Amino acid sequence: MKALRNYLNRIKPNFEPDGKLHAFRSVFDGFETFLYTPNSTSTSGVNIHDSLDSKRVMIIVVLALMPCLLFGMYNTGYQNWLAAGAASFPFWQIMAYGFLTVLPRIVVAYAVGLGIEFVVAQWRREEIQEGFLVTGILIPLICPIETPLWMLAVATAFSVIFVKEVFGGTGYNIFNVALVTRAVLFFGYPAQMSGDKVFVSTNSICGLGYDLPDAFSGATPLGQIASFSGGDLELLNLQGNVISSWDAFLGLIPGSFGETSTLAILIGAVILLATGIASWRIMLSVVAGGLLMGWIANVFATPTYPASFLSPADQLLFGGFAFAAVFMATDPVTAARTNAGKYFYGLLVGVMAIIIRTYNNGYPEGAMLAVLLANALAPLIDHCVVQLNVARRMRRLRQSAE
Structure with missing residues (x-):
């Protein structure tokens, strides 16, 4: 780490106001402060320094989201195996399938959102804020796994620009940026955001998983309730077995892949409450x-x-x-x-x-x-x-x- 610190110190003058790369000062500052705690202090007034700055807050929230993310990866693969009628459920293969399915969505959300924030920071000559560290992972967690990547990119760009940046950036937005992204997708592309197939990944990836036929129902429990037309109300999984409250608590049900497991969410809640976030x-x-x-x-x-x-x-x-x-x-x-x-x-x-x-x-x-x-x-x-x-x-x- 000392070698990295020395390298940053050596190239830093290039990004200062008179340096040849001064136009990218906020980008350099963003990377530097992400890696190291800033050593600058205020020049006037009385200030209380706290070790819990905004970067640490965002990182703790991301850590709290990890149980949801990891379980969501597993459940993504598990639902694909379940819909295919598989008799065995190999853990590592299922995790690998879920990882490869989820990863592009996380990459798209971060690339689009952070790209816009970098451009805006350069334009305003301001520091790059850390708010999108959390938003970038929240967006894919609350969207159906079959959401097309281009739709995710369009909705993310709309939300970051019109819900966050036009109001002044991190700390000034009126609405939750991730939820607005979900709302834009739902009301702008309702056919791709609802129904009985969008919550289950349908294609094999790199030799993992199954290509599912068109004739299968992957409706979420709430989707089944909404389409209920009479008789005895039974909530069924993809193999026709009754969904128990225990299944719902663990999260082994169709849904937006980060939202299904109440157990994983409770682990995240403990982290957030224990740290006072x-x-x-x-x-x-x-x-x-x-x-x-x-x-x-x-x-x-x-x-x-x-x-x-x-x-x-x-x-x-x-x-x-x-x-x-x-x-x-x-x-x-x-x-x-x-x-x-x-x-x-x-x-x-x-x-x-x-x-x-x-x-x-x-x-x-x-x-x-x-x-x-x-x-x-x-x-x-x-x-x-x-x-x-x-x-x-x-x-x-x-x-x-x-």
Whole structure:
């Protein structure tokens, strides 16, 4: 590492204002600060230095996402083997298949998003921010595995430019960039983002996996519920076996490959909470809102809305609810920032997710829209909380003066 540090010190003058490569100063600065902690300090004022800077925060979130990513790779291969009617499931072959299937999507998301951020940083002559380190991995995790790469690139570019950069970059975006990417894909290309085949990888890769026929159903549990037309409601896997709550908890079901495993998501939640990165108030209130609305829907269940027959616990296990509660709703940029506001914000996300999922048969999942709606209301929630605190203190001041 000392040799690398010496090399960077040697070439650094080329990127200074008078250097021959000064136009790429922000690019060099981005790579240097990614490898080493900056040693620059402020020149005035009183400052408290904290070892937990934005780069470390982003890296910890990426580490928290690793269980979801690794399990998603396995489940991608497992669902392909399952749909092909395989009798054996070799672990390493399945992992290799999942890795080769998932890798291009991660590469495309990072290449497009980071490419735009590098260009914008150069244009503005600013430092390159670290926000896309997390966004770049979130985007493929929440999209169907069969999403065409060019669609992923277009949606990522749209979100980074119009949701993030036009507002000023990292820390200024109103909506969660990854969720907007998912929304652009869903509403712009609905045929490629829904149905019973987009959540299962259908092609063999490098001699691994199976080329699946057109005549197979890979509908997610929520997709099966949305298309339920009467009779006994049974959720089945790709081989026709009943999906248990344990299967849903482990994540051995079709779905966006990073969202299926509640167990992997809980491991990530422990990492985020232990490091103090994410708000436990938001996580707790999202779960409480989901359980409350799930219970209400179940008590008043009707065949018109088959999702209402799910138990409150199953509402949390299926779809992207758990992933949204841990990784999406807790985004510190777009979530509420006051402590009281975080409770209301999270409760709103949980309740809205179940309402959309249960009472809109044309849209089987509600977590994405619930978080985006709550993002829009987060500033208003914080404003109301602050005004209530101001009014309460003014009352105490008047009472003490009397």
